[in-house]
Amino acid sequence: MSLRFRHWSKLLLFGALATWTAATSGAEKTAISKQYGGYLVSTDFTVDGKDHTVISLPVGARPGDLLSIRPLRLNNDEYLILQRCKLPDCTDTQVVRAWNAAGNMGPYPVTSNKIPIARDSTYMLWMQRISTKGGNSFSLYERNSPALVFIPAGSAEIFEASDLAGARKRGPTRIDRCSQESSVFTAKFDGGSVVRMKLLRRAGKEAAKFASSTPGFT
DSSP: OOHHHHTGGGOOOOOOOOOTTSOOOSSOOOOOOEEETTEEEEOOOEEOTTTSOOEEOOTTOOTTOEEEEEEESOOTTEEEEEEEESSTTSOSEEEEEEEETTEEOBSSOOOOSEEEOOTTOEEEEEEEEOOBGGGOOOOEEOSBOOTTOOOEEOOHHHHHHBOHHHHHHHOSOOEEEEEEETTEEEEEETTSOEEEEEEEEEOSHHHHHHHTTSTTOO
16 A cells, blocks of 8 residues: 555644635735737636635636646745636545745646646645754645645654644645735745746737636736
8 A cells, every 4th residue: 555545544634625715805906908928818816815825716717717826935844836626616626736935835746836727627826834853845636635734755763753633733824925016926935935926818809809708808
């Protein structure tokens, strides 16, 4: 049996599903529409209004758009997670991409820094902290997990050194503040780590027409 599955019993829920679909606050709600490198750019991301832990895509996002995410200065105990909900109630979820202090996590191959938006899906970006003795970090994760649950994978030694119970109790990391400037949405988490992101749509007559009437691209 794989080590990733051997410790499943230790990996309890890290937190309940936040009210990320609620009316948002924290991020300025004025959309930015610019062309950059052949793309229309939107930075109209929003943060959930209750716990301030989950970032959602602009409401105008559609299949074929590309999501650009750039984490900065993640600490060794921090994991940035992009999770996709395939159903409206978020009962069928999948981790699309995860980052640690070293960059993209495995074992799934990363062929591009731009993430395509899938049809009939919503997305949540959030951070989980897992303290590990010795300062090591998990480098692997399980793709299938419940909403707002991050399931790392690795050796028995790193599991034994990690405070998974403490991570479960804390839940997702709170976002301290966020802003829209220079065609980039920037969010700063408690602890100082930063993520910069934007939504991209290929420029053209059809895209420009759509952008003129779509929230997030106007």
